[in-house]
Amino acid sequence: MGRPTAAATALLCQLGLSAAIQWLGLADSGVAWNESQHCRLLLPEQLQLCRRHLEVMPSIVRAARRTQELCQQSFADMRWNCSSIRGAPSFGPELLTGTREAAFVHALAAAAVAQGIARSCSSGELPLCSYIPRVPLGVSPWGGTRREQTQLFPCALQVLSDSLDTRCKCHGVSGSCSVKTCWKGLPDLGEIASDLKSRYLAALKVTHRLVGPRKQLIPKEEDARPVTEMDLVYLINSPDYCTPNPQLGSLGTQDRPCNRSSAGSDSCDLLCCGRGYNTYTEEVQERCHCRYRWCCSVVCRRCRRSLHRHVCK
Template identity: 50%
Template sequence: MKPSPQFFLAGFLSLILQTGLCYGIKWIALSKTPSALALNQTQHCKQLEGLVVSQVQLCRSNLELMQTIIQAAREVIKTCRKTFSDMRWNCSSIELAPNYLLDLERGTRESAFVYALSAAAISHTIARACTTGDLPGCSCGPIPGETPGPGYRWGGCADNLNYGLIMGSKFSDAPMKMKKSGSQANKLMHLHNSEVGRQVLKASLEMKCKCHGVSGSCSIKTCWKGLQELRDIALDLKNKYLSATKVVHRPMGTRKYLVPKDIDIRPVKETELIYLQSSPDFCMKNEKVGSHGTQDRQCNKTSNGSDSCDLMCCGRGYNPYMDKVVERCHCKYHWCCYVTCKKCERTVERYVCK
C-alpha cells in the first residue's frame, strides 16, 4: 500500500519537532568572522554569519559591543572542546556553526550544555571587557555595599557582571524569543538552560585581593569582586550536564510546562540542566544522529575515567603509537635573575581507538 501524502507530512512535522530548528546558538559562527572586518559601520552587521534579524538590529545599535561578542563565540568553542576532551562527545561539532549536526540541533543533553555555556560566556566576556576598558558603554562594577573585614579595603576594578548579564542575555536569548524558532518545548528548554548558565556565572563572583605592605607583609589587602575563569564555570556546567534531567512538555492546568519525565511530581529546578531528547552513545560515526564516533581518538591506558581506553574506545580496542615530545630540561638559575634551559627530546607511547 502506497503511503499517503498525509503520512509524509506527519513525518516531516515530527522531524521539525525533534530537531527544534532553534537558532539560539548559531551566533557562535561569529568565531569565523575575519579579523579584517572592522565592524565600524552598521552595514557590516549584515555580513556577520549566524545572526537572526533581532540580533542584527542589536548589532546596529551596539556596534562597539560586537568585537567582544565575537571573542565570546571563540571562547565558547575553545572552552567547550577543552572541557569535553576526555569524553566520547568532545564538542567537535560546535565548530560546524551555524550548520550543526543533530547532537546540537535536537534538544539533547549536549545542546543543554552548549546553550548554558554560551549564555555564560557572552556575559562573562562582556563583564571582563568593561573591566579592561575595551567597551565605551560601561566601566568597573560597583563597590560592594558590605564592609570588608579588618585589614581589607575595597578598591581595584570589579568585573561589571550586571552589565554583562543585561547585554549578554539580550543578545543570546533573542533567537528564542522569535515566533518561528522551533517548537515551544525547545524554546522553553533553551531559555531555561541559558539561565542556568547565567546562574552559575553569578555564583562564580568572588572576592579577589592584592597585598600591600612593607617587604611583602600584606598588612593591607585591596579587594574587588571578580569572576572566576570561564574554564572553571564550564567545569561546574559539565557536572550539571552529567546529572541533567530529561523532561517532557506536559499540560498542567491551562498551560503546558516542562516537567521531569520520570518524577513529574516536582517542577524543574532552576539550577539543573534539562533535555528533551536522549543522546546516542557517540561510539560509532553516524551523522544522522550527530555522532562523530571515537575512532582514532586518543585514550589513556592507565585511566579509570571517561578518557580510559576501555570507555573511550567502546570496547573496540586500541592501537599504540610512538610520539616524540620536546621538553625543557637541565635548567639552571643564574644570579641575578634568569633561568636557562636546554631542550630534551623523549619518546612516549600513546594510544588511539580502533
C-alpha cells in the same frame, strides 16, 4: 564592576532570540566588526541587532571564541568531544535538538557573553552601561526554543553569580589595611565551564506539562528530583557517539587517542566503545641531562625515547 542598564539587558534578550547559538559562527569570522557594513555578513535575523549595537560585536566575538575553546577543552576526554562546534553557524543534530550537549553549549555561551558584556561595561567600552558597584545579573543572550532553553539561562547566570569572589585592596600608611575597598569579581570562565560540565553530567531529562495556558518542565522520571533553576535539562537522549551517524550528530570515536592506563572516560575501554585499540610506537627527541653553567645559562643534551600511542579502532 559595571552593571548593564535596562538598555543592555534588553539587548541581551534580543540576542538570545536571534538565531540562537548561530552567533558562535563569529568566532572564526576574521572581521574587525568596527563598521556597520560588516553587519551584512550576518544572517538576516542578526543584521539589525548588529547595526543597532555595533559596539557590542567585539564582546560577542570574544565570547564565541572562548565558548568554542572551553567546550572542546571540557570534553576532550569524552566520546562527544564538542568538535562539531567548529562548524558554527552550521551545527549537527546533537546541538539543534534538546540534548544535554545542546544544553551545555547554550549555557556556556550564555555565561560567556554575560561575562564578556560585564567586563566591557566595567572597562568603559560600552556606552549602554551604567557604572555602579554591582555585578550584572541580566537575561542570558543565547537562546534556543523559548520553552526549554530559557531553563538553561538561569542556570548559566546562577553559576556565574555563585562563582563570584570577593576581592579587596588595602589603603593605608606603609601598607597597613586601615582602609579597605572590596568588590565582587567575576571568576575565570574556565571555572564556570567546569561547573557547567558537572551539571551536564547530572542533567535532568524533562518533559512538558500543560499548566493552564503555559507549559511547565517536569522530570521525565517519576522518582527524579524536582527541576530547579540550577539544573541543566534535556528533552531527548543523546546517542552513544561510538560510531559515525550524521542523522544523530555522532562523529564516532575511531582514530581518537585513548589512555590505556586510565579508568575514566578517556580510557581505551570506554572511549573505544569496546572495539579495542591500536598501539603505535614513535621516537621523540627531548632535552635531558640539563645542568646550570656559570653564568648564566642552562645546557642540555638531546635524548631520544620511545613514545607509545594508543588509538581507537
